Amino acid sequence: MTQEQVGNKLGLGSAAIHKWEAGKVVPNVDRLRQLAEIYETTPDALFYPPEAGRHVEELRRADALLRRMSPEQADRWLTVAEDLLGISVPKIK
Structure with missing residues (x-):
């Protein structure tokens, strides 16, 4: 998924998603839950590598x-x- 696609699902611009990916800003707990749903995973899995x-x-x-x-x-x-x-x-x- 592109940053724009994720942003659209969350009602945010791609710039906000870019800040998360770059580590400039950490999403709040509600956003982490939403991201986990989008990626069909758990919130804590977003913090750890697959291995x-x-x-x-x-x-x-x-x-x-x-x-x-x-x-x-x-x-x-x-x-x-x-x-x-x-x-x-x-x-x-």
Whole structure:
């Protein structure tokens, strides 16, 4: 799709689309949703290259698991992961 075609679907000029593509302006959340619909994808997929798709899906799964855990369970789960990988990630305060 050309910038003009995308702009027409969004009710914007091609200059606005060009600014997004050039990284001069970031579209707001509503525009990201609309773009995702136009391109038949998800909003977060617009931020990642296609080869990162699996990584994004794994992050979603981890997020779903963590949301179901108590803070104590989540901390233990993350500690096990750090032990398996032999790394330590600083906690965010």
